[in-house]
Each structure stands twice: as C-alpha cells, then as structure tokens.
Amino acid sequence: MTSRFSKPDTAWFTHDRFGMFIHWGLYALPARHEWIRNREEISIADYQKYFAHFDPDLFNPKEWARMAKLAGMKYFVITTKHHDGFCLWPTKHTDYCISNTPYQQDLIGQTVEAFRAEGIKVGFYYSLIDWHHPEFTIDKIHPMRNNAAERAKNPLRDMRKYAKYMRDQVLELCTQYGKIDLFWFDFSYPGEDGKGHTDWExxxxxxxxxxxxPHALVDNRLDLPDVGDFVTPEQFQPAGGLKDANGKPVVWEACQTFSGSWGYYRDEHTWKSVDLLIRMLSDGVSKGGNLLLNVGPTARGLFDARAIERLEGMGAWMQLHSRSIYGCVAAPEHFVTPTDCRYTYNPTTNRLYLHIFAWPFRDIYCPGLAEHVDYAQFLHDGSEVHFGEVSEASWSGMAGNASQTPIAIQVPIIRPDVAVPVIEIFLK
Structure with a gap:
C-alpha cells in the first residue's frame, strides 16, 4: 500500500542536523518521569488529579523558540499526545485534552506559531500507545498489566476503534496547523503481549x-519494514554510520535527553555537561546523523534552569562553530580520524572539520591528509594553525604504516577556551 507514495526530500533534514525535542504533558506535575503511570502502575482515576490541575500559567512559547534558535536548533518536535493519552491540542475526538483543563488554550497551535516565527521547522510527535483510551487493550507495558480484572476486559475492547481514533486525530494534526515538516510516531513493540502495525493499522x-x-518526513517506528524516512536510535550514540540490510547508508537521528528522563523530573540529577552534549552532536554528524535533544518543560510551562544553562552553552559554541555542523556529513573514508577526535566534512565548500575531544601535546597526526591541505585555522577565532607533512620514515617508525602518510597539525600548549575546539581545514 505504501509503495504508491514517493519518498519526501530529506535534504533539509540532513543539512540542519540539530533539533529540539519537547516532551510535555500531565506527567510534568508529578515530575518523576513521563512513564510514571507505567512505573507506578497508576490507575486512570488516581492519575486524574494531574489533569484537574494542569495549568501552565507561565507558558511562553516565544521564549521556548528563542532558546531553541539560540542553541542552534533548526527544527523541533513536540509531543502532541504521549503514552498517557493526554492531548495538547483541542481535539474533537476525546475529552481528555487541553480544552478541559484549567488552562483550556491550544498549546500546540501557540507553539507552532512561535517556532515558525523564528524560522524553525515543525515536527509532531504522536504516541501510538494510549493508556487512557477505553478501547486500547491491556498489554505488557500498560499500567494495568498486573491487574487481572482489567486484563479480563480485553475481549470487550476493540483495537480497530482505537486505530480509527488515531487516524481521526492525525487527520486533525495534518489539517489544522499548516505545513508540518516531520511526524514522529512512537512506538511499536510487536510480539507476545505487544503491539505492531496490524494493531495500529x-x-x-x-x-x-x-x-x-506529502513533503513530511516520517520516522521508522510504525513497524512497517518499507516505511521510514529516517532511523531513530534512542539514548545511545551509534558506533558508526547506520546502514540498511543492503549496506546502503540511511538517514538517521539520535534522540537524546539532557538527563535520564524525557519529561520534567525534578529530582533527577544525572545531567550531561555542555561539553558532553557538544561532543554528542559532533559525534553524530561525523557519522552522518542528526541530534534531536530533548527538553521537558515544568508544569508551569518553563524550561528548567538546568536545561537553559545547557541550551545557552551549546548556543555559545554553535555561534562560533555552526559551519562544522550544518551541511556537514561524514568525512571521506580515506581521511583517517585522529585519536580522540571527530571529522565532519562539508562537500559543498570542500572543508574538513577536526573536532578535538581531548587536547594533545603540540601535534595531531592526521593520516591520509598529506598533499590535500591548503590552509588550516581554528574555527572559533579564525587564527591560523600550522601544519606540516611527516616523513614516511618517521611515520613508519611511529605507527608501522607508511601507506597513509599524515600531516602533523601543530596546536598550542594552551587549549582554546571553548567547549570543543574545532580546526577548519581547507582542502585542495
């Protein structure tokens, strides 16, 4: 059925490289993980208090969009509905939506308008899972999975009606908010006591x-083997560029959190440093991938101060180093990446970017670059960096391999005061 649709153009996606994920919903009130209903096996009745008190009075989507732009993010993806079933827009197909909370106003519409005004592309996350819908059958990840009485009601539930409900809601999202650049469906878990494409239709x-x-990109989580404009590794950095079953490179995007939770988690403290987040961004682009970095706003509609600190830190780095990210791909294979570094490459400008993760003593040896380099400079300030070819005899003595004679890039003893120094290499 899907073969009649042409593949949308992914060029903007692989150019922009960096996006903001926003997980927001009722789970911001308990503030202890977006899967709280699953983790604590909370019933609909006991979860209702969060619906009754959801009133993000400090919500200012213009400030969210400003922060995303400051950080260098070119697109965003927001949870229109997460697994708890709560909808952030005034859908006509359930009462379990923003219209019936104390806040009442359309959160999705306001957010889309604000981000578009900053020139940021629009993406919608939509959960295939719905622990609130009466026709959604109890399965292995449902909050009521260990409740025998609720399990016993499964024969009375009709997943076909739930699938129709999803189609009606996705139709709303496709028709009420103008051009949508990306859809992020989440997620399938086929097999015993799970759900897959036949359940979702x-x-x-x-x-x-x-x-x-027709131009919108769709992720790979619908459990359809021939569908998916990009692959979505979650909470890990792939060891290399991703490929399909035939060995052909695929478009991919790593989705990552600042800490160990997607939704706002007040007492979670394993927050990644700015330096680490920038290394993750550089690492992904060096392997041909994107980074979708998540923010979980508070129940009052603000970004956590810890998130703001990291967005500002990444923005300060991106202001000086963005051309080592935007429009870049993995470097040609014959350029062997030096130890503790990553290469990104812009094929349009024919420039190679050396991201230095660990500061060396004086020299960085770059195999395969001999006779290819015209000029080199630090990207943060445009200051010249000297380089010279290493003799085959010297290189053979150091590495035992004279086939990829390197250049030695000479760096100062004192490390530049930026999170991740980058050397811009102009190739011949």
Missing amino acids: SEELYAIVHELQ
Whole structure:
C-alpha cells in the first residue's frame, strides 16, 4: 500500500542536523518521569488529579523558540499526545485534552506559531500507545498489566476503534496547523503481549500523512519494514554510520535527553555537561546523523534552569562553530580520524572539520591528509594553525604504516577556551 507514495526530500533534514525535542504533558506535575503511570502502575482515576490541575500559567512559547534558535536548533518536535493519552491540542475526538483543563488554550497551535516565527521547522510527535483510551487493550507495558480484572476486559475492547481514533486525530494534526515538516510516531513493540502495525493499522496512518502532508518526513517506528524516512536510535550514540540490510547508508537521528528522563523530573540529577552534549552532536554528524535533544518543560510551562544553562552553552559554541555542523556529513573514508577526535566534512565548500575531544601535546597526526591541505585555522577565532607533512620514515617508525602518510597539525600548549575546539581545514 505504501509503495504508491514517493519518498519526501530529506535534504533539509540532513543539512540542519540539530533539533529540539519537547516532551510535555500531565506527567510534568508529578515530575518523576513521563512513564510514571507505567512505573507506578497508576490507575486512570488516581492519575486524574494531574489533569484537574494542569495549568501552565507561565507558558511562553516565544521564549521556548528563542532558546531553541539560540542553541542552534533548526527544527523541533513536540509531543502532541504521549503514552498517557493526554492531548495538547483541542481535539474533537476525546475529552481528555487541553480544552478541559484549567488552562483550556491550544498549546500546540501557540507553539507552532512561535517556532515558525523564528524560522524553525515543525515536527509532531504522536504516541501510538494510549493508556487512557477505553478501547486500547491491556498489554505488557500498560499500567494495568498486573491487574487481572482489567486484563479480563480485553475481549470487550476493540483495537480497530482505537486505530480509527488515531487516524481521526492525525487527520486533525495534518489539517489544522499548516505545513508540518516531520511526524514522529512512537512506538511499536510487536510480539507476545505487544503491539505492531496490524494493531495500529499503520499503512492507513502513513497514507493520511503522505496524502495531506506529502513533503513530511516520517520516522521508522510504525513497524512497517518499507516505511521510514529516517532511523531513530534512542539514548545511545551509534558506533558508526547506520546502514540498511543492503549496506546502503540511511538517514538517521539520535534522540537524546539532557538527563535520564524525557519529561520534567525534578529530582533527577544525572545531567550531561555542555561539553558532553557538544561532543554528542559532533559525534553524530561525523557519522552522518542528526541530534534531536530533548527538553521537558515544568508544569508551569518553563524550561528548567538546568536545561537553559545547557541550551545557552551549546548556543555559545554553535555561534562560533555552526559551519562544522550544518551541511556537514561524514568525512571521506580515506581521511583517517585522529585519536580522540571527530571529522565532519562539508562537500559543498570542500572543508574538513577536526573536532578535538581531548587536547594533545603540540601535534595531531592526521593520516591520509598529506598533499590535500591548503590552509588550516581554528574555527572559533579564525587564527591560523600550522601544519606540516611527516616523513614516511618517521611515520613508519611511529605507527608501522607508511601507506597513509599524515600531516602533523601543530596546536598550542594552551587549549582554546571553548567547549570543543574545532580546526577548519581547507582542502585542495
């Protein structure tokens, strides 16, 4: 069924490289993980207090968009509905939505308008899972999975009705907010006591998106082997560029959090440093991938101060180093990456970018670059960096391999005062 749709253009996606993920919903009130209903096996009745008190009075999407732009993010993806089933827009298909909370106003519409005004592309996350919908059957990840009485009601539930509900909602999202650049469906878990494409009726969901938003990219989580414009490794950095079953490189995006949670988690303290986050961004681009970095706003609608600190830190680095990210791909294979470094490469400008993760003593040996370098400079200030070819005899003595004679890039003893120094190499 999906073969009749042409593949959308991914050029903007692989150029922009850096996006903001926003996980926001009722789970911001308990503030102890977005999977709180699953983790604590909370019933709908006991979870209702968060719906009754959801009133993000300090919500200012213009400030969110400003922070995303400051950080260098070119697109964003927001949870329109997460696994708890709560909808952030005034959908006509359930009462379990923003219209019936104390806040009442359309959070999705306001956010889309604010981000578009900053020139940031729009993405919608939509959960295939719904622990609130009465027709959604109890399965192995449902909050009521260990409740025998609720399990016993499964024969009375009809997943076909739930699949129709999803199509109706996705149709709303496709028709009420203008051009949508990306859809992020989440997630499938086929097999025993799980759910996959037959439960979601994924082919029909996909058809709605590509009939109404034919340019929109769709992720790979619908459990359809021939569908997915990009692959979505979650909470890990791939060891190398990702490929399909035939060995062909695929478009991919690592989705990552600042800490150990997607939603706002007040007492979670394993927050990544600015330096580490920048290394993750550089590492992904060096392997041909994107980074979708998550923010979990508070119940009052603010970004956590810890998130703001990191967005500002990444923004300060991106202001000086963005051309080592935007439009860049993995470097040609014959340029062997030096130890504790990453290469990114811009094929349009023919410039190679050396991201230095650990500061060396004086020299960085770059195999395969001999006779290829015209000029080199630090990217943060444009100051010249000297380099010279290493003799085959010397290189053979050091590495035992004269086939890829390197250049030695000479760096100062004192490390530049930036999170990750980058050397811009102009190739001949």
